[in-house]
Amino acid sequence: MEFLELAKKRYAARTYRQQPVEPEKINAVLQAAYVAPTAANLQPHHIFVIQKPENLQKLSKAANIYHAPLVFLVCVEESAAWVRPFDRKNHGDIDASIITDHMMLEATEQGLNSVWICYFKPDVICSEFDLPQGCHPVNLLAVGYGAGPVPSPDRHHETRKPLETIVTWY
Numbered sequence: 001m002e003f004l005e006l007a008k009k010r011y012a013a014r015t016y017r018q019q020p021v022e023p024e025k026i027n028a029v030l031q032a033a034y035v036a037p038t039a040a041n042l043q044p045h046h047i048f049v050i051q052k053p054e055n056l057q058k059l060s061k062a063a064n065i066y067h068a069p070l071v072f073l074v075c076v077e078e079s080a081a082w083v084r085p086f087d088r089k090n091h092g093d094i095d096a097s098i099i100t101d102h103m104m105l106e107a108t109e110q111g112l113n114s115v116w117i118c119y120f121k122p123d124v125i126c127s128e129f130d131l132p133q134g135c136h137p138v139n140l141l142a143v144g145y146g147a148g149p150v151p152s153p154d155r156h157h158e159t160r161k162p163l164e165t166i167v168t169w170y
């Protein structure tokens with residue numbers, strides 16, 4: 001699909017059919033993560049693929065995952081991420097978010113729906129999944145086949161600030 005067409009088609013899906021996602025589609029999403037760039041190519045991230053009902057249940061203690069049948073948990077090892085020397089800014093969250101965005105758009109390409117979730121309790125995720133020290137959850141990407149109404153791909157002029165208010169040309 002042409003890129004802008006794909007980007008316009010994607011929307012935050014908050015209801016899902018209880019239909020599993022095919023393994024080849026999960027693999028395609030992971031391949032998109034694999035080729036994503038990270039600062040200085042340091043690749044400080046780790047992706048957990050959460051599908052088993054008991055593990056989705058664990059995740060539900062930390063976040064509303066909208067009963068999606070599949071959730072990718074994207075974590076970062078901050079000590080492995082690039083730090084800008086001038087102001088010590090750690091780029092791990094940015095890396096994890098580029099990975100997540102690649103995955104989200106590939107999910108759309110695969111005919112899946114998704115919602116990016118940051119409203120979660122990190123401490124609950126760390127304890128429920130026994131994450132290693134220093135491994136920080138950054139993003140959840142819930143994925144599946146949406147069950148709700150499909151928003152128009154031409155909705156953005158109503159749901160986004162006007163482009164001219166967010167762009168300055170010098």
Ligand SMILES: Cc1cc2nc3c(=O)[nH]c(=O)nc-3n(C[C@H](O)[C@H](O)[C@H](O)COP(=O)(O)O)c2cc1C
Pocket residue numbers: 010011012013014115116117118119120
């Ligand atoms: C960084 C980030 C965090 C988000 N966190 C949540 C969340 O915790 N829960 C939720 O339901 N949606 C979440 N969303 C989805 C946004 O609310 C949604 O993408 C936005 O309202 C635009 O709507 P659209 O994706 O349908 O175009 C998040 C999106 C992003 C990019």
